[in-house]
Amino acid sequence: MSLSDNIKWNEQGLVAAIAQDWQTGEVLMMAWMNAESLQLTLQEQRAVYWSRSRAALWRKGEESGNVQHLKELRVDCDGDTVLMQVEQVGGIACHTGRRSCFYRVAAVDGTLATVDEVLRDPQDLYGAKGE
Numbered sequence: 855m856s857l858s859d860n861i862k863w864n865e866q867g868l869v870a871a872i873a874q875d876w877q878t879g880e881v882l883m884m885a886w887m888n889a890e891s892l893q894l895t896l897q898e899q900r901a902v903y904w905s906r907s908r909a910a911l912w913r914k915g916e917e918s919g920n921v922q923h924l925k926e927l928r929v930d931c932d933g934d935t936v937l938m939q940v941e942q943v944g945g946i947a948c949h950t951g952r953r954s955c956f957y958r959v960a961a962v963d964g965t966l967a968t969v970d971e972v973l974r975d976p977q978d979l980y981g982a983k984g985e
Contacts, residue, residue: 876939883948901915952972
């Protein structure tokens with residue numbers, strides 16, 4: 855059975871993909887993959903996602919230079935999530951210019967506090983577009 859056959863694709867033909875720093879274990883981001891982006895990720899040994907907003911393949915770092923080099927790819931027990939251990943080039947995974955997309959912490963009352971600083975202005979990374 856191929857990798858793709860072991861994935862439980864959602865109604866849109868996508869699977870959740872989590873990128874984790876291969877050395878620290880820090881969760882950097884979550885994005886979506888379709889069958890083609892999953893195959894390309896393995897072939898190119900770099901993260902290739904499916905952009906739902908653009909309805910197109912998205913090679914992480916194609917605009918910012920913050921490429922994610924694949925070190926290992928795992929599939930969870932249910933087959934509905936992919937975990938990628940990656941080397942994050944440039945130290946920035948989030949389009950907000952932060953190391954991780956998970957930069958806000960929830961308090962008991964449900965409010966959110968920003969706990970991680972912006973490492974690089976998103977305008978410097980992407981201009982007016984955003985990745």
